Amino acid sequence: MCVRDIVVGSYQTYGNNITASAKFMAFPFEHNGSSLAVLPIDDYGRKPKTMPLLHAHTDTVTDLEFSPFHDSLLATASQDSLVKIWHIPEEGLKESLLNAECTFSLKQKRVESVGFHPTADCLLYSTASNNITLWDLVEQKEMFSNSDHPDTIQSLSWKNDGSLMATNSKDKMVRIFDPRDPRPITIAANT
DSSP states (O other), X not given: OOEESOOTTOSOOSSOSOXXXXXXXXXXXXXXXXXXXXXXXTXXXXXXXXXXXXXXXXXXXXXXXXXXXXXXXXXXEETTSEEEEEEOOTTOOSSOBOOOSEEXXXXXOOEEEEEXXXXXXXXXXXXXXXXXXXXXXXXXXXXXXXXXXXXXXXXEEEOTTSSOEEEEETTSEEEEEOTTSSSEEEEEEOO
C-alpha cells in the first residue's frame, strides 16, 4: 500500500519534499519539481504521467505544508521567489490546478521554507536567505519581517503555544523571536 515511482527528496532544499493533511498528501511529481501531485491520503499504487497536477511554480518547489486548521489549504515555496497558497477542492484534483488563492513575492530571493502558525489560523511564515516574513492570509499582507541573520536560515520552529519562534542559521546561531517584535529576544550558539 504505497505510491510508487515518485521523485521525493531529489532536490537540495531546507524544506519538506512531501506533506500530508488528514485528507491529502502532496509531493513533487516532475524532475524539475515545479508541479505537485496532490492525492487523497488513502490513495496508493503507480500513478499515470497524465494525472491532474498542481502546477505550482515556474521553478523548483523548495517546501510545502498543509494548514493545521484546513485540510485542503496548502502553502508552497519555490526558487522562483514566490510563496503561494492553494485551496485543493474537497473531491481532490479532477483537473490540473494553475491558479493560487494568493501569492506573495520575496523580491528575487529563493524561498527556502514555508509553514503555518501552530495556533493562529491564517498566519504563515516564510524564510528566504537571511529573511523571515510572517504573512496574514486574510489581509494578504506582510505582518512581520526580519533580515538580521548574517547567513541563510536553515530552519524555523514554533513554540507549541505559538508565542515564540526559533531559527537556526548557517552561522551556527539560534535566535528566539517574539513574532510581535522583529528583533530577536535571545541569540545563542548552536553547538
